[in-house]
Amino acid sequence: MFTRTENFRTFLSLYPIVSLIVCIHLVFWFLFQLPIPAIQLFLGLLDGYNAGIANGEYWRLITPIFLHMTFSHLFFNTISLILFAPALERMLKKVKFILIYCISGIIANIATYLIEPLNYSHLGASGAIFGLFGVYLFIVYFRKGLIDQANSQVIISILVIGVIMTFFNSNTNVVAHLFGLFGGFLIAPLFIKKSGRFVHQTYYSPQSRSFSINKFKAKHIAWMIFGILILIGVLVQFN
Template structure:
């Protein structure tokens, strides 16, 4: 479920929305690295500045989801997206996944506006990424036919580590993490219906005829789990 076996081309074809969001992360980060004053002014008009939202600049509830301040910030967010979002795009399909992802990010940013002071400013996709953890947590407890025990343990481990690490860095937007997760959990029943049995589905990679079942655990799975944990730890030390 969280092990990537696709080639680069296959990944783009199978998960177009995740691929587009990842590209937006990278392209916007590169664009805002240009040492041009007008570009830096534009950046200041797109971040999650609470005073701006209070003055009616409501686009600031959406645009921070795609912005990042440094390479590490962008890298860990994008890798987390690549690891954890494809399974949900597969389940929800393109439109519903897009709506869900943006909704959890907006809820996280709205909570940040409500609970942080007016001079508070933030950027990053962490709220939306925590929304992914929220919907998977809902699946673990209320849609058990859609996720097996091994992947349930992965989700719970990642979430616990993520929530712990959230409080270890003063630069992290704690409100966005918590309410992104809550938002994902609360919105999940609207998107995840009681039908199908995701555990027993088998996936085929267009580049290979080999079958991959998410019920099987192999050394490759263990390596990816360890890699995912490292990514999560890095993400929560760097995200804002």
């Protein structure tokens, strides 16, 4: 479910929305690196600046979801998307997936605006990414037929450690993490049906020229959790 075996072309074909979001991340990060005043001024209008929102710049409630200042911030948020978002995109399809992703991020940013001071400014996809984990959490507890026990354990482990580590760095937008998670959990019932089976992962096999199911093997769980712990630890450090 969280192991990627696709080649680049197959990944683009199977997960077009995830691929598009990653592309947007890369484009905006590249623009951040250009020492062109006009571009820097434009980007300055897109971050989650609370005073700007108070003045009616409501686009700042969504645009920060796609912005990252440093390469480390970009890298670890993007890797999180590549690992954890594809399964949801396949289950929900394009429109529902992008709605959940954006709504979770907006909820996180609204909460940040309401709770943090007016001079607070932020950017990053972590609120939306935590929203996806909120959807997974809903599936684990209320749509148990859509996910197996091994993957459920991975989800719970990621969430517990991710939430704990959120509080251990002063640069982390704690509000966005928590309310993104809460928002994803709350809106999940609107998008996740009771019926159906969860497809763990599909990949293209050049030998068979067809798609097949790659079942998540229990022996991979320990390595997966180990890698995810490192990933989340560094991710929250730069958020």
